[in-house]
Amino acid sequence: MGSRFFALSRWVWIVALLVVGLSGETCNAKDDSTKCTSSCGNIHYISYPFRLKHDPKHCGNVMYTLSCENNITLVDLPPSGKYYVQVINYHNQTIRLVDPGLQNNNCSSMPQNFPRFLRDPYSVYNISGYLISTPVFYIKCSNPVNSSLYVDTAPCLNIDASSLVQQKTYSYVKVGVMEVGDLNEGCSAEWLALALLSYPKGHNTSYESVHSALMYGFDLRVSWPDEIAPICQGQWSSNLKCFPHTIPGFFRFLCEAIYVFFSRGRVYIDNPLWFRAISIRRGWVPLICFGLFLSARLIFGVPCLIAFVIYKWRRRHLSSYSIIEDFLQSDNNFLPIRYSYSEIKKMTGKFKDKLGEGGYGSVFKGKLRSGRFVAIKLLGKPKGNGQDFTSEVATIGRIHHVNVVQLVGYCVEGLNRALVYDFMPNSSLDKYIYTKEENMPLSCKKMYEISLGVARGIEYLHQGCDMQILHFDIKPHNILLDENFNPKISDFGLAKLYSVDNSIVSLTAARGTMGYIAPELFYKNIGGVSYKADVYSFGMLLMEMASRRKNFSSMVERSSQTYFPLWAYDQYNKGNDLEMGDFNEEEKKIIKKMVITALWCIQMKPSDRPSMNKVIEMLGGDVECLKMPIRPFLYPQEMHAGDVQENNLNSIGSNGELTWTLSAR
Structure with missing residues (x-):
């Protein structure tokens, strides 16, 4: 018995000595860590809690490790990247950093890192x-901005003016926190940097001064080791212990906190932004218990309520898209490919290259596996049970014509709907009609060839298919141009299919874009709605292509030119040429042929307008063979009483004259 007691005592003493020895080593290591100093480049006396990567292990704290490369001190802040260390202020507990992408005396250099979320020990807050x-x-x-909030980066970042005009982008910086309304329409924030810079609103400054401030650097606050709790990445932290971000882990975290309330009255709480020690008194225990009860109800009750609401909402909205699924499944001969939403995201690189935006949604550039570029129209909020989607898919799903855009595929997945088209590198026609640039890429002859292509495309829609397709939205924005400037009719969201035998169609409401809508869609007694509505829209488009301006414009020298079709008619009727620019005789004949054809197309009464087949003949023939039509009217009140009964007009607005003036913009 005695020998066993002696042996046990001996082992107890050995263990005690080891514990004391290890404790002594730990204490000495901590003490030694505060005595180490090192240097790198201009940063001298790097000391606790900082350390260099190659310093002895007992020096400093591993969380504050710096590196020395080419005699330059660097700090790595994942996921942002590496920064140059300029100054370490041990008194204020700050460290000043500079982005390595910036270059002195070169204001065109930009930061290469994007400041992201920072965990301790570094923070952007004091x-x-x-x-x-x-x-x-x-x-x-996309357009120049005149705002006291924005600082123009020119000439630093926009050195090549010609490339700026070609890209049609303008670069600025905004100093200070971005508030609601600070980002102008057509602008997007591309990058973020930090600097020690401040100036009041309305104060004029230059980008050179901003760049100088960036070169000076920015400060981060450093939390000393005794200020922060243990690092529990992705976990709850309480009383120097870590708990997983799960429901059981959360309750274990709460139990540990309650234990601390009764034992020490102090708990360390970890959240993704701050590590702070919060002192809690025992008198607060009843309040804490009540808070725990409410927390439990929130944890279990609120998610269940949210899930129930989402379920009901999705059921209601998904049922509204049954018409789309029924349409797609009912047609076994449907040619376009059906893509999943994940495939759409992959094609577009998560929608990073945006081509445009409109009332229908947004268009993004994408790429198929074959390397073929496509334009993907991501549709926004649907209209009328998804008929805009089915209209567009149904009308061009089987169409193969050189002057109609090709539908490659589509996506219908829950609330997500997308249409995949061939990519048109030269964008839409409106960018060439209304441009103010002197070096026009489209000559008068090329514009004439485009008008012929558009006319052939519309004629194909009217007569070339089993069903008559009325577009109802012919305008410059919906005429796309391929790499050779061949026109493609697009955007069939308002289109309707009718039997070829139907000369008159029924519509419950006017559709189209103001300025291109045929008058019979407003005034019912002029005539029935038919394919002549597209003829009228094409006439307004053709007139703008010939004149290189909007048909209705107040920005003209003489009031007689405000509505171009009337002015052009009067000039030709007097035997004069249109004075619109320096054109040769051949170009003047082309313009005259386009204008006279357009004047026939925009006649007030549908019966006075030619068919698209006749329009193609007029554009392809000699201008000398064309006769002038009657003078076009702005609104039916100008017509003779025998042509239309004024008292029975049924227009959309209360004032018919105002309505038609708007439509002629």
Whole structure:
């Protein structure tokens, strides 16, 4: 018995000595860690809690490790990247950094890192929760911006003016926090940097001064090791213990907190933004228990309620798209490919290259596996049970014509709907009709060839298919141009299919774009709605192609030219040429042929307009063979009483004259 007691005592002493020895080593290591100093480049006396990567293991704290490369001190802040260390202020507990992408005396250099979320020990906020450094937003705009909030980056970032005009983008920076309304329409924030810079609103400054401030650097607050709790990445932290971000882990975290309330009255709480020690008194225990009860109800009750609401909402909306699924499944001969939404996201690189936006939604550039480029129209909120989607798919799903855009595929997945088209590198026709540039890429002859292509495409829709397709939205924005400037009719969201035998169609409401809508869609007694509505829209388009301006414009020298079709008619009727630019005789004949053909197309009464087949003959023939039509009217009130009864007009607005003036914009 005694020998066993002696042996046990001996082992107890050995263990005690080991514990004391290890404790002593730990204490000495901590003490030694505060005595180490090192240097790198201009940063001298790097000391606790900082350390260099190659310093002895007992030096500093591993969380504050710096590196020395080419005699330059760097700090790595994942996931942002590496920064140059300029100054370490041990008194204020700050560290000043500079982005390595910036170059002195080169204001065209830009930051290469994007400041992202920072975990301890570094923070962009001071102890009081205020920003130490000022954010600097790099902004790109499609149009010039005149705002005291924006600082123009020219000439630093826009050195080549010709490339700027070609790209049609303008670069600015916004100094300070981005508030609601600070980002102008047509502008997007592309990059973010930090700087020690501040100036009041309305104060004029230059980008050179902003760049100088960026070169000076920005400050981050450093939390010393005794200020932060243990690092529990992705977990709850309480009382120097870590708990997983799960429901059981959360309750274990709460139990640990309750234990601390009764034992020490102090708990360390970890959240993704701050590590703070919160002191809690025992007198608060009843309040804490009540809070735990409410928390439990929130944890279990609110998610269940949200899930129920989402379920009901999805059921209601998904049922409204049954017409789309019924349409797609009922047609076994449907040619376009059906893609999943994940495939659409992959094609577009998660929708990073945006081509345009409109009332229908947004268009993004995509790429198929074969390498073929496509334009993907991501449809927004549907109209009328998804008939805009089915209209577009049904009308062009089987169409194969050189002047109609090709539908490659589509996506219907829950609330997500998308249409995949061939990519048109030269965008839409409106960018060439209304441009103010002197070096026009489209000559008068090329514009004439485009008008012929559009006419052939519309004629095919009217007569070339088993069903008569009325587009109802012919306008410059919906005429796309391929790499050879061949026109393609697009956007069939308003289109309707009718039997070829039907000369008159029924519509419950006017459809189209103001300025191109045929008058019979407003005034019912002029005549029935038919394919002549597309003829009228084409006439307004053809007139703009010939004149290179909008048909209705107040920005003209003489009031007689406000509505171009009337002015052009009067000039030709007097035997004069149109004075619109420096054109040769051949070009003047082309313009005259286009204008006279357009004047026939925009006649007030549908019966006075030619068919698209006749329009193609007029455009392809000699201008000398064309006769002038009657003078076009702006509104039916100008017509003779025998042509239309004024008292029975049924227009959309209360004032018919105002309605038609708007439509002629």
